[in-house]
Amino acid sequence: MCNQQGTKGGFRVLERTGALVPQGLLVKTAKYGWRTAWKTLMTELAPQSKDGTYQRPTYNFQGTIGSPEFPFEAGRYHLYVGNACPWCHRVLLALVVAGLQGTISFSRAVDDPERASRGGWVFDGKDPVFGCSDLREVYDIISPGFKGRCTAPLLIDTKAKKAVCNESSIIVRNLANLALPLEQPAAAAARGGGSAGAAVGAVDLCPAELLGDIERWNTKIYETVNNGVYQCGFSTTQAGFSKAEAALFDTLQELDGVLSRQRFVCGERFTEADLRLFPTIVRFDAVYATLFKCCRRRVADHPHLQAWLRDVHQLQLPSSGLQLRDCFDLEDARRSYFQQLFPLNPSGIVPGGPTAADLGLDVAAERGSIAVADVFHFKSGAAPALRDWNSAINQPPNYNEAYNGPARCDSVSSNHRCCAERRLLDTWIAAARRHGVPQHKVVPWVRRKLGTAVVVLRFRGDGRLGCSVPCVLCQRELQRFDLQVTCYLGDLAASGEPQWFSGRLSDVGAPSPVLTAGQRRTLNLEPMPGGVSARAVIAEPLPPAIKGGGGGGKKKSKSRKKRAPR
Known part of the structure; x- marks a missing residue:
């Protein structure tokens, strides 16, 4: 409603409050109605805890490129990002820093919930991969019948038409592990x-x-x-x-x-x-x-x-x-x-x-x-000439390459072995690529290497035996001593270079021998074909991030015998 001067004043309710409609009651009612509507909108937009704190929702897809399900191939993967979103921003930064712009394609979606059929992301024009109009249509293709928030960033496998991951922190670390050499x-x-x-x-x-x-x-x-x-x-x-x-x-x-x-x-x-x-x-x-x-x-x-x-x-x-x-x-x-x-x-x-x-x-x-x-930091070692690739990759990666990720298993599955195998595969594929293995030979070579359960052993920060891959093996503290392993045995060579051996671990004595840094303990490694036997090992603590070993596993049975005191 406008007055004679043409100024808008609404219904001018406040000018009529008094004896019939107390102003305090009117204001309280208006506030209650507005806040109730606002809280309803906010809860839909941003899920809330009981104390009114925003709780970020979980994500449905948490795969990684380089795993058995998603082998690394140039041009196979596509990334959807949006400019306004900071989670998309950090994924795009990782793609650029890793030098993968020519290997993993990406497209930008536009934030417009009025045009989007679910969520907020739409495309100006058609999606370059599937010809979709918005991100919900992409989710329906890669995960038919998908229920949930259609969020970005989203990494997809265009060949298998599957979602790889829509959790930004996992994508960032995955891209970092796949990083290519930057320039000639x-x-x-x-x-x-x-x-x-x-x-x-x-x-x-x-x-x-x-x-x-x-x-x-x-x-x-x-x-x-x-x-x-x-x-x-x-x-x-x-x-x-x-x-x-x-x-x-x-x-x-x-x-x-x-x-x-x-x-x-x-x-x-x-x-x-x-x-x-x-x-x-x-x-x-x-x-x-x-x-x-x-x-x-x-x-x-x-x-x-x-x-x-x-x-x-x-x-x-x-x-x-x-x-x-x-x-x-x-x-x-x-x-x-x-x-x-x-x-x-x-x-x-x-x-x-x-x-x-x-x-x-x-x-x-x-x-x-x-x-x-x-x-920047750079991954150690220049790739050898392609003609030398076979000899260059006969040895496992060095210490830094072999250590891959935090100690606690982030698998939501009770089958932690799959987590171990995924991390191992990522490690070996990255090592093969850094050593110049031709692209078409990477996956077959890694599969041959991992045809048997290869686990890189380490000494945990507390001196107990552990492994660099957080899985059921750590939870059982390597009590299966007949496990076939590839083991780092310290600076045994006269040159002082780290030595690697393949074999079966046995004659350890106690299930989890306690060692301190520099203390020697005799182990037996029964050589596998092509392996080398050795008997001495030097305890070596892991980086601070993984001191304490495996963690994250099932609780130990109460019927298990008590260990001898340290």
Whole structure:
């Protein structure tokens, strides 16, 4: 309704409150109706715990490329991502850093729940793989009758028409393990990223010696920053919001302190922890600080975190393809957040900034050399010439290559052996590819190698025998001593190089001998065909991330005999 001056004033109810309709009752009723409707919308958008804290839903597909079900083949896999989504952003960053742009194709979906038949992702034009109009149609093809949220990122097998994975952290680690060498030597030298005589190897986002720190930061960053901003924005109670907000800004303050002493989160080189942090920080001041009420402090109020943000945004990869800055459009993301998250912004009004220029993303960071060799870790060893591939891969991978993943089994199945076999297969395929095995020979060779149960033995941090693959074998503490193994036996050779032996483990004595670092214990390895016998072994603790061994298994039976005290 408009007055004589043409000003809109609604029904002008507040002008008529008084004796008949008390204003307090009217306001309380309006608030109750609005909040009830809002909570209903929020619960549909963002599932809530009992205390009103946002609970991120679980994901249906958690496969990996390189597993028996999804063998690695160039051009076989396709990735769906969306610009606004930070989980998609980190997957695209991993694809680019791993140098897999020419091996795994990807397409960008658009966030538009009014056009989408389920979820929010649609395509401008037709999907390049199946010709679909939105992501729900893709899910129906790769998983007929699918029920659930049609989320991105989504990695699919175009040949088998199956979903591989829609959990971003698994995809990031999988792509990192598949990383390809970045560039030819001459081009690398021309860019200042390496010498003309040595190939630039594949980027290593999770070097074994830093894995403990990386996993610790990954967990903290996910819980308090990546997911923390969403818990702030999507909480439906003050208590839920306050808890998430406090944890968020405590972590940002801690990160600012860490980055005042070193260039990146886990040292002087870029790792997976930086990759996971960046998508949230680059959106923070432009989106989360206002829309999600994370406004206690800006990133700009953390000088070292802001400088790190600029540093990562400006990093250059030795490639003519996508760069890190090309993986994200800030203006489009801000529009998407403010227009599409209707329960948080019913008006749909989009603020004009801050823009990338306002945030100073292109202002020189001056945090160190931009040469590729000075920014990233690289996987050790250049690939030999193809004619030498057969001799090069007759030996197992080195220590760092053999260790593959955290100690706790992440399999949701009770059959942990499948988890072990998957991790082993990933390890051996990565090793074969790094040694230059022709593509058509990788899978047959790995299958021959793993025709028998090959397990890489290690000494756990507590001195007990364990293995690098978290599975039922660790849970049973290797009591099956007749197991065929490939075993690392320490620096037994005169050259001091690590030695590997294939055979059957026996004559261990106690089911789980206790050793300390440097202490020797006699073992027998009965040689298999082509194996070598040996008798001495040196205890060697594992990286900090996996001290304590297997974990995550079934509880031991109460009827089991008690062990002798240590």
